[in-house]
Amino acid sequence: MAVRQIRILPDPALRRKAKRVSDIDKSIQGLVDDMVETMQVAPGVGLAANQVGVGLRIIVVQLPDEDVVVLINPEGVKRGGERLCEEGCLSVPGYQGELKRSVWVKVKGLNRHGKEVRLRGEKLLAQVLEHEIDHLDGILYVDRLENRDKLAP
Numbered sequence: 281m282a283v284r285q286i287r288i289l290p291d292p293a294l295r296r297k298a299k300r301v302s303d304i305d306k307s308i309q310g311l312v313d314d315m316v317e318t319m320q321v322a323p324g325v326g327l328a329a330n331q332v333g334v335g336l337r338i339i340v341v342q343l344p345d346e347d348v349v350v351l352i353n354p355e356g357v358k359r360g361g362e363r364l365c366e367e368g369c370l371s372v373p374g375y376q377g378e379l380k381r382s383v384w385v386k387v388k389g390l391n392r393h394g395k396e397v398r399l400r401g402e403k404l405l406a407q408v409l410e411h412e413i414d415h416l417d418g419i420l421y422v423d424r425l426e427n428r429d430k431l432a433p
């Protein structure tokens with residue numbers, strides 16, 4: 281396992297739409313291990329593969345005192361509600377802003393063994409899942425701010 285360098289805005293890797301993973305081979309397993317370690321060392325609650333410069337649809341999420349969630353080719357299935365969130369991003373260090381996120385989301389994807397998993401997240405977990413899946417489409421939270429003037433260090 282190794283800590284990889286996190287790409288910082290305006291790195292173009294953050295704006296590219298990531299491609300689906302077709303084969304969960306050894307290199308993908310290594311990438312997932314590195315992403316988990318990179319997220320934990322940062323520390324952060326989530327990381328998308330393009331944040332370490334790899335244009336593949338993989339996210340890792342870990343809320344405080346919870347297990348690591350690995351989702352390969354994650355997709356939002358359903359979402360509901362709306363709430364105002366404070367948010368930051370490892371690729372936009374030192375800043376926070378306010379935006380609206382869903383109260384709950386249902387997502388599906390593959391786990392690291394290639395098995396389909398479905399996950400329902402509320403509040404912070406929903407927020408992180410939406411944030412990380414956005415990354416895979418080249419979208420950053422700063423694109424969704426309620427009021428750009430409120431982006432604050």
Ligand code: ZN
Pocket residue numbers: 368369370371411415
């Ligand atoms: Zn982020």
